[in-house]
Amino acid sequence: MQKSIERIAGDSEGVSYEFSVFRFDGSDKAAPSAYLQAALHAGELPGVVAIDALMPMLGKAEAEGRIKGNITVVPQANPIGRAQYHFGEHQGRFHLGTRTNFNRGFPLLAAPDMMLLPDTTLGTADQRLKVRLLQLSIGHDIVLDLHCDDEGLAYLYVHTSLWPAMADCAAAMGVDAVMLWDEDPDGTFEGASIMPYQNVPADVACLDRRVATTVEYRGILDVDGALAGVDAEGLYRLLVGRGIIRDQALPAPGSFVGLVAPIENIEMMPAPRSGAILYDVKPGDRVAKGARLATIVHAPGEPDGRTEVLAPQAGLILTRRSRRIIRAGEDLLKLVGDRKSADARSGTLED
């Protein structure tokens, strides 16, 4: 394993950022290769601790000569966001200098060709970081971007062109649900990892063996040693299952039994009023149409000071907020309905 340090120039003289990259060389040139990164949203740490638990497993496989395909690991992909504190609160989702989401604005290339990447010498630091992460990841058969939600189940976003070929990966990782998407107008890292393969010849795209996914490892507070171990084992099973690591002792994964739904089925449930949230449901609950999801206490102490929010259709509660204060119009939770949402905002990749 080799460790290297990447440096990203900051937006002013005397400022630069660093992050570590770990590379394991595979012994079989025909084997697929993998790229794993975590904490692109810099405060989302379940994936970081999962990678920390995975690294000794990769080290053991390397020592025993069992690594067949190249593996590149970036445990903390966003040194800019990692350093952002505003009035004592960490701000890892948006670049404070440009107000841009760190997981939006990635260049969506027409083909998997590094020469198509824009020159960001005169751009901003977050643009330089995004181009560098694509340079590190494009060309790998397997690209995993580890995130987490606010409070939530473990789930994946997967482009429709990779499903159901990626069902083995979802089973190996042991996630609860898979959200299938088609359109990524905003340029997420996942979109930038899969869209370049959509209009190239099938023998270049190799969609049957390609993996690109945003992994949502539950909620922001689920940074836990036991869960990190479970997630590391899931990642390891995926790498074995896809032929990057050899491990004959590992049992073959079963088939995926979690929920699979198009992203258009997600109800984002905007809050009708601002106030305090009293939730009736938590991630993993199944609800019937009309079930009460939450009550917003918007005028405490007044007879009509509460507003109830009901399920517009039956479905599974995928996520909810970790804080209990909300503004009118902000999203209360994600409900994966059995059919398409009537809300026009639903249907985009929302990690």
Ligand SMILES: [Zn+2]
């Ligand atoms: Zn995220």
